[in-house]
Amino acid sequence: MRFTDRRVIVTGASGGLGRVVAELFRGEGARVVATDVVAADGVVACDLTDDAARDAFVNAALAELGGLDILCNVAGIQQFAEIGKLTPAGLRKHFDVNALAPLMLTQACAEALVESKGNVVSVASISAVMGQPYNAQYCASKAALLLGMRSLAVELGTRGVRVNCVSPGGIETPMIEAAAAGLPENVNWDLIAKSQSVIPGFMPPVDVAEALLYLASDVARSVTGANLVVDRGVVW
């Protein structure tokens, strides 16, 4: 029960990872406001790329919880696109969901987190630090998120707020299937194989969710600006 009465926001909570993160927090006594663009039981519907809707969501969540201890940025999108298929709209969408929304959410929650000496955990990806074929829009947006969060860790560190990222490799969630629709017909599997892990297969979401909870918990009190990689060893 590491999170008894802790006040938590979890985004992407209708998705494969976010749902498990919200469940684990609730299981350890937290009061969770969960959100996603896709409505679900116990999930507040909000498109986090809509500035007004995002601000309204934060105001309502902070009022409902009476403050905030932990912000978990889990929502994200991935669509493979080879170079010829990149579009301004596709790139903007990836940056809006994967980088802009979590950074602006952190800004909107910052004062509440300063008050509680709370923390932020955001889900980046191993794609933030490695070149991957057909994945420029996702890699670029996750790299922006990772360094954006690290910058906020510097600014907020002096005010008692920790900011960390978890970078997963492949997780068994709907995202993988949705992303694969964008792969070209003549996929070069040799290039894709370079992102393979030494422990084979995709991870169950709980393996990644546990890493988020560790960073959000008090035992991680000396950890900030970190990027905790949970990827079954993509070390080739």
Ligand SMILES: NC(=O)c1ccc[n+]([C@@H]2O[C@H](COP(=O)([O-])OP(=O)(O)OC[C@H]3O[C@@H](n4cnc5c(N)ncnc54)[C@H](O)[C@@H]3O)[C@@H](O)[C@H]2O)c1
């Ligand atoms: N699945 C993987 O292999 C993998 C690997 C590395 C990192 N990640 C990251 O993990 C996080 C969770 O992904 P997942 O695997 O659970 O995928 P998922 O598709 O199951 O969940 C992502 C959730 O984000 C939500 N979302 C998308 N756009 C949104 C918007 N505009 N506003 C609000 N919510 C929005 C989706 O509705 C979805 O429920 C993402 O940030 C993803 O980039 C996933």
